[in-house]
Amino acid sequence: MADPNSNRMAERRRSVAEALNGLFDPRTIAVVGASRTRGKLGQAVLALLKSNGYRGRIIPVNPSGGEIEGLPAARRLEDIEGPIDVVVLATPVGIALDALETCTRLDVKVVVGVTSGFSEAGEEGHENEMRLRRIMKDAPFRLIGPNCEGVVRPASDLQLTFSPMFNGLRPGPVAMISQSGALAGLMALLLGERGVGINAIVSSGNETDLTAADLLDYLGNDPQTRVVLCYVEELRDGRRFAEAAQRLTKAGKHVVAVKGGRSRAGSRAVQSHTGAMAGDDRVISAVFRETGVIRARESVAAVDAVTALAAGRRPAGNRVGIISVTGGLGVEMTDLAESAGFEVPVLNEATQTALARYVPFYGSVSNPVDLTGVVLANPTYVGRCLEAVAADPGVDIAIAIITFVPDQQFIEALAEAFDSTGKPVLIVWTGSARSNASGDALRERAVPVYDSPARAASGLAALAAMRGEVA
């Protein structure tokens, strides 16, 4: 039994906010299943938590005691003194359930269940699932997962996961909720590569207790969050999810969602046209549109959308100005923009005159602007041209297309041009791998950078949705 003065159970069930406040800014984390054996989940969780610089109290829990990763281990959860904000379960399922039961008698805010072997395991997981539900019925704490990849919050140096996909993220405006841990990892990696900052990532797993709707409401209302990215397969409380999304989008935040998994069409007899016409997938599209959620077809397109929205710049209209070091990519970008409902209008005369100082006679100063390869020898030109196009009163969104770039000045000139305007600017940089320049200057500013016109078009579409065109 726990010492009644130091580590007793809470008197009532914690609210979602209490539990998640504890989760994202914890003072004490207990890792059940912490291990010295490489390859074990608990070993990976503990090692990543330490190596990512978490500064609170970490308590490995392992029946053999001693020291693990240089930290004194508790043999049992009951031996830990004082309240525990977060308990991570990273053991085989039987031990995890025993630990979960113990948590009901302790002062725990939230449990993160990395462990698998519940409803997702079908028949074989059935008994575990039943026991899990029995424990959670009266549990005073809240549960993330089980069968999830964990929780990440860069601002708290918090890395509660066994996956290295989330390493090295910078703090920022994007919150992510994913029912698939692997997709969370993929999307985090892509966002990190582009320098898009992360407020929090939750892999929500089976959502036995806390659901995507709870997390959307909590993370969306965090003042640090500008965009919430969701990957969902099944929305158990879809109505609450939709209502939470609507409140957020009305308040000027963005929700980008990927709905995975095809509907089980025709599983019931259809007696009316309504039943046939309002199939699952159509209803999801309709409800997302009604509530202002931007629906992305798949995870990479969702990241493209989030990349554009995270920069926090709103376009006043749908007119796009394009500059390119090559004619072909400018034409492709124009085609994609126009077919997505944007205009690529002729630039005004003053802009054309300004551009003519830098663009040779065999280029083009209308729109798309063809700078030609001449600019490769004059790094500052590309910046000046981007500034001129962004300053054109007939342009709402500016796009700069570059291929390989020979030196760093080039990237810095683009970054300066980004600072010169408040309009959304997208960069298409097809040759970053072949360039002698680093994108740090762009990443630090969260400039949306894409590797192809098509990916940039996904970003453009998200900017359009932001103006309510898709709603």
Add this chain to the structure above:
Amino acid sequence: MTQRETLENWQRAGRKVVHEADAKDLLQRIGIPVPKRDPAEGRCVAKLCHDDYPHKSDHGLVRLGLSPQEAKQAAAEMAQRIAGGTELIEQMEEGSVAEWIIGCKRDDTFGPIVLAGPGGILVELIDAAEIRLAPTEPQTAEAMVNSGPGARLLAGLRGAEPADKGALADLISRISVFFAENADLISEIEINPVIVRADGKGLVAADALIVLSPKSDEQENFT
């Protein structure tokens, strides 16, 4: 008896699909216009309504363009063919400029929703329905009749008279509220077609169907 009590009685009686005549009685009570019954003169339609035959025309249970006398004979003849049906003789509606479908159902993910789009035979041709969460606010219902390809039909294509969009929006809003309030008892309501007349001249529900939910003790236990 309240509308809810009527629904409960139907459910208690074991009905799953509620036929047109009874469905229209209920719709009329929530303020949705339905055709005049048993008119003394003018052109009539004769139908035989039965819970087991929701698609009446497939079974020869609809006859159009009859005199009141002919309609009575036709309905009696149909009643002899199908036992237990309810005869329905209505005035044929004139002045249609658009036929619309309005449906409500409980979506597995989002709960009550409402759908509105081109109805009648167009249902089979184009998939242009607008879908929203139910109940809808009046301004959402207005947005539904002003969105998508259906909006162009209602506005009057190539010089056709514009339809009464206000009446249609009112119907959408009204039925979505009724459905959402009773979504534990009803799994679907469908009015198809709604005959929409020219702007200012209203509309009428030409056919309707209510699908009841199974009683709670018959529902699958998901826990």
